[in-house]
Amino acid sequence: MDALLLVSEDEDKINEVFTFILKEAFDKLAEYLSQQKGFDLSKEEELFTARAIYEHAIERYSENDLKGARELFQVLHYMVDEQRLKDAMMIHAVSVMKGNDFDTFISKIADTSTYDVTDNLAYFLLNFKIDPERYLRENSALVNKAQDELKVLEEK
Template sequence: MNEVEKLKQEVLQAQQNSDIASLYVLEQRAHDTFDENTLQGFYMNILDIALERLTNTLEANRVMDMNEVQDFATLRALYEYAIEHYSAGKLHDASALFEVLSGLCNDKKFSSALKFHWIAAKEEISLDDFLSEIADVDATQNAGTFYISCFNTKAQKLLDNSKTDAE
């Protein structure tokens, strides 16, 4: 069995097991091995599993545990999906996803960070402006999180203004 067939078999096994974490482990090899169409399908499978896990989590009325590997991978996939929407200018969809994600996890830092994302998208701040004016991208890179987790002082003003508007 050649490398491509072996990788496809591993991906199929992970998909059949709804093992989103294993798919992320295989991600770099998929990038190095698959053509663009196959790679697109690979990411669609991750998203399908993540959306299924989201539905199951909501139906079970539970929160995801950032320390549990499948929940962590699911949150990552859903965050990446929300960022895709944000990047594509689908601000309403991105805002809704960020809102759901902010309440979906037991990790306070993740939930707090997602509130900034949610409000920025809701306030129709573009992703470029969010990254340049609200997020602290350098600090986030140093933090080693899969999500934008560090923000500058303008972020707190955004949050404060949002609370004022809601009152």
């Protein structure tokens, strides 16, 4: 997909490919949720699935679909096996729950200038201008609410 974006000017083709990738990602998500299985990010396919869902969540957030963005960030928090990413997804979700728009999140919370290109999670916003532990602690009521909402995924 990244290569297609670099070499293609055909927006319809890009949208078609992105739609296909997103459909595959959500099919995999539904399959794993039904099996109560999380994403193993050491497996490339599962990492790319999480990335596609994350990119869609960011798109929802940037288009002010706060409910859709929050739910996707929460599901990613639930599904991923990497604590650093779990915490980052909860920070994203809490920001949405606080009513922060995407521009506020990017300008005040996320640190987009700091990332490690060698990190397989570099496509996710993992670095913050705020202290992550303090932010989650100060917003513990929202964290608890988000975690309570995720309990439905544990029920069979």
